[in-house]
Amino acid sequence: MALFVQKYGGSSVADAACMRRVAQRIQDTRKAGNQVVVVVSAMGDTTDNLIGLARQVHPEPDEREMDSLLATGEMASSAILTMALHALGVKAISMTGQQAGIKVDGIHLKAKIQEINPRRIHHHLDQGCVVVVAGFQGMNSSEDIATLGRGGSDTTAVALAAALKADRCQILKDVDGVFTANPRVVPDARKLDEITYDEMLELASAGSEVLQSRAVEFAKNYGVVLEVMSSFEVKPGTLVREEVEEMEQVIIRGIAADKNQAKATLLGVPDTPGVAARIFKELAAANINVDMIVQNVSAAGITDVSFTVAKDDIAKTRRVIEPLVKEIRAAGLNFDPDIAKVSIVGVGMKSHSGVAYRMFDVLATRHINIEMISTSEIKISVVIRAGEADEAVRSLHGAFNLSVPPRKSPARRRPPARTKSRK
């Protein structure tokens, strides 16, 4: 008997009809002889509505109170889903984060899971129940409710899977899995059967919204095998796991585009030691996340420094940097929100050279100008004009032949003694 943790997002449980469908899906998993722990998000727009209500009484609501308020969404959702399971004759019980033994650290609105005591969950699983846990929340050391921030329910699911030593953590969504590119942009984008944690992490930070980085990191750290799959249809999704020898042999796993970034440029910065450190120290202190940084030293001893930040952070970045412009005697500061970051990701890059060249060549052929470049061991990102992003993604998808399923490694066809040895 396998133990599955299944996570259903807000759009999968938006109303009573959705709840019944999800309950049916859980019953199928149960009937197949598996134990099931379900993690559920708040129904549909509940969280947004609660935030809206809070803002009506206070422009900047207290974070502890916001957590108490928002957590009710997932609590209600878990009770309703449990009732829907009962209606199908499935034994089930709902649990708040606290009842599920989820302890978090004290930072409200972005708490981190510290420890899970799965005693109560085990007890009810042993009694044959499906356990439906309210996602996104836990209790801190002051016995207050704290929520986990964006994508928090995914993290709850992965953490529970780790604590329960579940066989798999399934993230059920309104998409069929992880694709080689966004299918709305690339019609022949292909659903991946498998992807490594590292590739998934790079895709997530490159703009893919399928999974939150935090949940993937957690899964990687605890060796939890994730499966991203459809909540509407029963069919295999995409497995996210450690790289294994028998995995498909590919150089590029997928392509992502991120249009939520803006480019900030400090003009005419004197090229003296410590200037860059000064700038990015201030940004870090203000909790502004900087993604890419480019600096070219000119002959005249002055330089332009460009970096990208989230579009939402433009105003804050301006507040932080403008006082510095004078101080470091720079010529000025400008923001360009009209950019996109396009990234290609794949572990195969590690052992293949010339990937960057091919990427740049494809874009050059299309007359797409590259403004910034950054690379990691398994990723190449370029910043281009926002209006050219879709064309860039389609061209790269075609050039790297991503719509064609890759050859399986010979090792996979007949893996006699090797199936359990993972790298």
Place this chain on the structure above:
Amino acid sequence: MALFVQKYGGSSVADAACMRRVAQRIQDTRKAGNQVVVVVSAMGDTTDNLIGLARQVHPEPDEREMDSLLATGEMASSAILTMALHALGVKAISMTGQQAGIKVDGIHLKAKIQEINPRRIHHHLDQGCVVVVAGFQGMNSSEDIATLGRGGSDTTAVALAAALKADRCQILKDVDGVFTANPRVVPDARKLDEITYDEMLELASAGSEVLQSRAVEFAKNYGVVLEVMSSFEVKPGTLVREEVEEMEQVIIRGIAADKNQAKATLLGVPDTPGVAARIFKELAAANINVDMIVQNVSAAGITDVSFTVAKDDIAKTRRVIEPLVKEIRAAGLNFDPDIAKVSIVGVGMKSHSGVAYRMFDVLATRHINIEMISTSEIKISVVIRAGEADEAVRSLHGAFNLSVPPRKSPARRRPPARTKSRK
């Protein structure tokens, strides 16, 4: 510095604007130098909406899950009200029933408060906070959330006032207090300054909806002084407390009508011992609350037995009683939903005779026929036609002169050494 527990019902906190007004009211109480613990109901129709949602997925939702679901309404409400207090610069913190230390027994949907550990509330009061507690809920010994049933937030408020030894428990409502009769029926009904626990209990069970019997009983048992008052305007309400010598000298405190009752009649019941016991044992076993019972033994050795039940219980009563009709060889069973119970209540009855006579005489003068009568030490109830109820109430209100404020007892004018001695 006095400590007040204030309870605000759902219609007082129906939306953001109401929340702001309630916050203002709490701030005024705080500014007057008092400590305040607030108990709050779910906002407006929240509870009904949650029940509706639950029914969409299950015709008879599990009670534990229903409790988890419903409790979220009060949790959300307490967080929002706390934010509204913050917006006015009032230090405040919200608490779930559990955080407030409210322990209940294990019966879901109608749990009873067993114990309150006010450690955390005291801690925050000492720090100068207003503590906003989610009403209607507590934690049972299985660490599950259980709710207190109808009027549960009133009970939470009274229980907290008892545990905290508060100076007063104020129930803020959309009415100004307890009236001599329903002002919608009797235009010159008068707001009472004071009423005894026992009178309030009789009025509640006689159909007055101002306070739930359970909260009043709790207040009586723990000597908590209640004040029913307007949540819209700042003015004195009605004090509910132990009878004291200096209280207003009245025979009749108030009149209530209850149109939610139906009369069941078992016709032609053989007048043999044990028959009545048999009937009411079955009704009790089915949890059907019987209010009045009348039986007249006829000369022929057969009798009609009539009793009143809530209109909602008619179908259930029929299911329970119909099999008995044959068994006890009765002639038949009929239900009459078209009745009303009209009651006059007052502690003064204990020492005044002739009250029942005056009541019956007033009704007879109006040609209102009395079908059933029941009395307690401080109450007389009659069952009449539903259509005559309003006229009966108005006539009795006039005949007993209830719109005229009573003389105060001389003892009250100058109560030198007696103010603290309560009977």
